[in-house]
Amino acid sequence: MTPGTARIAHLTHAVEASAVLKLFPSRPRVLALGEPTHGxxxxxxxxxxLFRHLVEQEGYRTIALESDCLAGLRVDAYVTSGIGTLDEAMTHGFSHGFGASAANRELVSWAREFNTGRDxxxxxxxxxxxxxxxxxxAASPRQALTALHTFLASxxxxxxxLPCxxxxxxxxxxxDARWTEPAAMTDPSRSFGRSSEATELHLLAADLVSLLDERTPHLITAAxxxxxxxxxLYGRTATGLLRYHFWTADTSPARLPRLLGIRDRMMAENLLDLAAxxxxxxxxxxxxxxxERSSMRMGGERLEWWSAGALVGARLGAEYGFLATALGTIRHQGVDEPPPETVEGLLxxxxADRFLIDPRALSAALGDPLPAPRVSPWFGYFGLDPAHLAETDGLVFVKDIARS
Incomplete structure (x- = not known):
């Protein structure tokens, strides 16, 4: 063990609910676990x-995934009421291809088993x-907008x-093809988002959401x-999608940062609703x-926006907790052992194959200046930025990633 690793070896803990929650003065309403790559x-x-530990030991009952909020209703219906089959939930209840994951299938199956026979x-x-x-x-706003209208009309x-x-x-x-035109992402002129129809829909959606809010006491009692x-959820999604399509049609330099920001604002609103x-x-x-402010490079341009976590954290304060995940190798993607002078190299x-560490204690042990960030040879893995350790509540480190 090198002198560098000797300084931090005593800071590690098993990735367990009790160790995680000791990092916080009280149980967070939103405990966010990040991953540095998908798939x-x-x-x-x-x-x-970790979720099983949180459920069995700490009373957590909801897990929220980076997946389509409307499609996710099918998964939730399966795990709570047994509606449909496991295969149908995996095929139709996830976006981004996440339904093909064996680990996601295991999660859904376990949740259904847990709920069976419970109140x-x-x-x-x-x-x-x-x-x-x-x-x-982005999807057409049809599903969300028509579902909201149907609810209010009922x-x-x-x-x-009703305004229409x-x-x-x-x-x-x-x-729907006018909304889902793939070329619109690179050619704003192909977007339908600033058409007269889209403009009128935006006004109608806002009015429907306002009506939903105005009639809250009656609607909760009746429905x-x-x-x-x-x-x-339908209202948030409809207005968010219409705003996203509006900015897809924009030609100014603000276009891409606004699209990124709108997406994360939609994510933040959904998390806050679940946390309530x-x-x-x-x-x-x-x-x-x-x-921290998120950033990425696209087409040679550096784009910045506030993430869902930053937005939720600003609203919830200490009731928001963030665990970042870093890793050592993804050899099947060309990510080999990290340089020993990086934080990932020291870890x-x-x-241990995987462990939890207090990033603030880690930062203090590393001293000043902090190591330089690891440069990933593969675009799909975002390396740990040591400058962000002070704003992170916990760091999960996974040594080696096996091919899924």
């Missing part, structure tokens, strides 16, 4: 084990907290209160809290959960 089941196995008030809930967004573009006097009919919405929305919460019902474990990429030299 690796080893990291999801760590997440699953609904004690059920585990699985939620997506991302918008219906992919790197190639419980209110539609002839006197379902037929009007359908006419303005038109074919139930669960249905009202879901209608609010009880403590949540949120799982997403580190860049969506960190407290890699420790004997």
């Amino acid at each position: 690796e089941d080893t990291l999801l196995d760590v997440r699953n084990e 609904a008030s004690d059920h585990l809930r699985l939620a997506g907290f991302d918008g219906p967004l992919e790197i190639t573009g 419980w209110l006097d539609a002839d006197h209160l 009919t379902a037929a009007t919405l359908d006419h303005l929305l038109g074919p 139930g809290r669960e249905a009202w919460d879901r209608a609010r 019902r009880g403590p949540v474990l949120a799982f997403a990429h580190n860049s969506h959960l960190q407290r 890699y030299a420790l004997p």
Whole structure:
């Protein structure tokens, strides 16, 4: 063991709920666990084990994943009520290809088993907290907007209160292909987001959401809290998607930063809504959960925006907790052992395969100046930035990632 690793060896702990929560003065309402890359089941196995500990020992009942919030309703229906099959939940309940993950399948299966025979008030809930967004573009607002309208029309006097009919919405929305045109991500002129129809839909969506808020007492009494919460999700998603499409059609330098910011604001609103019902474990990429301003390079341009974690942290203060994850190797992606002078290199030299460490204590032990960031040879892995240790509540280190 080198002198550098000897200084930090005593700071490590097992990745267990009790060790995690000792990092905080009280149980966070949103405990966020970040991952530095997508698509690796080893990291999801760590997440699953931690969530089981949080459920069994600390009373957590909700996990929120970086996946489509509307598609996630199908997963939640399966784990809470047994609606559909496991295969259907995995095929239709996840975005970004995450339904193909064996670790995600294990999580859904375990949650369904846990809930079987339990009272609904004690059920585990699985939620997506991302918008219906992919790197190639955004979904049509049809599903969210029509579901919100249907809910309001079912419980209110539609002839006197609703600003439009379902037929009007359908006419303005038109074919979904006009919204999901992939070329719009690189060519704003191909976006439908600033058409006259989209502008009118934006106004109607805002009015429907306002009506939902204005009639809250009646709607909760008549339809139930669960249905009202879901209608609010539809409203957030519809207005978020319309705003996202609006900025997809923009031609100014603000276009890409606004798109990134809108997505994370949608994620933040979904997390805050879930946290209002009880403590949540949120799982997403580190860049969506960190407290610092996020950044990435796209087309040679550095883009910056505030992440969902930064937004939630600003609202919840000490009730938001962030655990970042760093790793040693992903050999099947060309990420070999980290240089020994980096933070990852020092952690890699420790004997445990995975562990938790207090990043503030780690920063103090490393002294000044901190090591330089590790440069990843693969674009899919974002290395740890030592400058962010002071703003991170916990650091999970996984030594080697096996091929999923």
